[in-house]
Amino acid sequence: MSDIVVIGAGQAGSALVAKLRALGHMGKITLIGEEATPPYQRPPLSKKYLLGEMDKERLYLRPETFYAENNIDLRLSSTAVSIDRSDKKIVVDGNAISYDQLALTTGSIARRLPPAIGGLLDGVHVVRTMADVDAMEPECVEGARVLIVGGGYIGLEAAAVCSKLGMKVTLVEMSERILQRVAAPETSAYFRALHAAHDVDIHEGIGLDRLTGETRVDGAVLSDGTELALDMVIVGIGIAPATELAESAGLVVENGIKVDAQGRTSDPVIWSAGDCAVFPYRGDMIRLESVQNAIDQAECVAENMLGADKDYAPYPWFWSDQYDVKLQIAGLNSGYNNVVVRPGEREGSVSHWYYAGDTLLAVDAMNDPRAYMVGKRMIEAGKSPEAAAVADPATNLMALAKA
Missing domain, CATH: 3.50.50.60 (FAD/NAD(P)-binding domain)
Incomplete structure (x- = not known):
């Protein structure tokens, strides 16, 4: 033993x-x-x-x-x-x-902001541990002004929660669009519209120049010169x-x-x-x-x-909850060159299917659990349905999975 x-x-x-x-x-x-x-x-x-x-x-x-x-x-x-x-x-x-x-x-x-631009000021938080969230929770009050730095899933989820709490939310993403590293432009557009509908002010292609304040953060200067008055900052930069x-x-x-x-x-x-x-x-x-x-x-x-001598074969899947939207992701989209958009069966539901040539790589499903389930099953089985069939709302997804 x-x-x-x-x-x-x-x-x-x-x-x-x-x-x-x-x-x-x-x-x-x-x-x-x-x-x-x-x-x-x-x-x-x-x-x-x-x-x-x-x-x-x-x-x-x-x-x-x-x-x-x-x-x-x-x-x-x-x-x-x-x-x-x-x-x-x-x-x-x-x-x-x-x-x-x-x-x-x-x-x-969690990656933090450099001290030179105010990363160590009080009121600047990351979201990684229970202690992190316990520290920021008292500051998350209705009417408070919060800056979210980073437009990945952590930043967007934090923005959604702050918005639901009645806070005034600004989000900055230095890349040209939110979710640029992990999702297609179609998925970015979906979540940009979702957050805009909840009064989140999103700035894309704009970075943070510095935070201001003596010991506690009280504002920010963005890379385009915009100045913001703030009560707190949440950093979601990976x-x-x-x-x-x-x-x-x-x-x-x-x-x-x-x-x-x-x-x-x-x-x-x-x-x-x-x-x-x-x-x-x-x-x-x-x-x-x-x-x-x-x-x-x-x-x-x-x-x-314990001696199994077994190779690890991952079947990647992920999820994110923002407002009343559940995003479910199956597969890895790296190397895709085509995205097929398939409308869901109910309002606000849609799925984005990533292809490299004729090969299905991944699926982003927004409030569309059936598309997620079928896409996940096909990816794990190594099946790639024709893109035109997936895009056609009249196509029965379950039939595609069984074909």
Whole structure:
């Protein structure tokens, strides 16, 4: 029986230790987390939790008692500071812990604004942890003026919540359109119109020059010279893989902790999964920032730690909730050269189908769960329906999936 240590008590870490026990591993399992809270869901933080519609305990991935009941040593408020690969030990808050196998599920960290432009002023927030949201929640009051920096999904979700709370919302995106990195112009246009209908003032192709204020933010100057009076700022400019520990241990890091198809790092007894891991996929090395990947990859790594010798085959899917719209995404759209727009069956529903030539890559479905379900099924099966058939509202999607 081997002693297994997992560093990072997020979605991937929790899934990994639970899978180890479910597979019958009888050795010692230690799960180390920096936060004081047991592993919890992150997606609701910028939605229901910020709105006050979800209690803290409902965020927990598993009941707090789960870990003790399954003989998992959960160490919260603990920071792993170093890995001694030769002696197979890690140092946590001054204490050494031995391992036979080690998994790094350290996740990611929110990118922040540089201090030189006001990133350290009070009232400037990011959305990554429960503590982040707890800190901003008292400031999210009706009538308050908030600037959202970044037009990705995190920024748009925060804008939607602030708008619902009655705040005066301005969003700036330095790229030429919101969601430019992750979605087609058609999807960007859909969400631009949605936010405009809720009085969110969106500035595209415009960056933030600086924030103003002595100790607390009170305004902003945009790159086009526009000056804004503000009460708070929410920064949603992406996340970075948490690789510092891996780098200091001499593991190979290339836009994430580099692993093979089974989740093994450059050290044969150290594994990685989740947001922090970069892995081979269709001839490339990718990193997936999603709940689905964190769970599936972590469970695959758990199997391989116990000798399964199994390659990880991801089937990517994502989602975002904004106002009364649920966006569901199946597949990865990288490399697309054509987007097919298919109207949904009810008002406001639509799906965007991404093709590379004749090959279906991905689907964005807005309030259209049937299109999402059918598209996801076809992508996973390697099927590519004709674009003209998808675009025709008279085409029965279910029949296409069965063809």
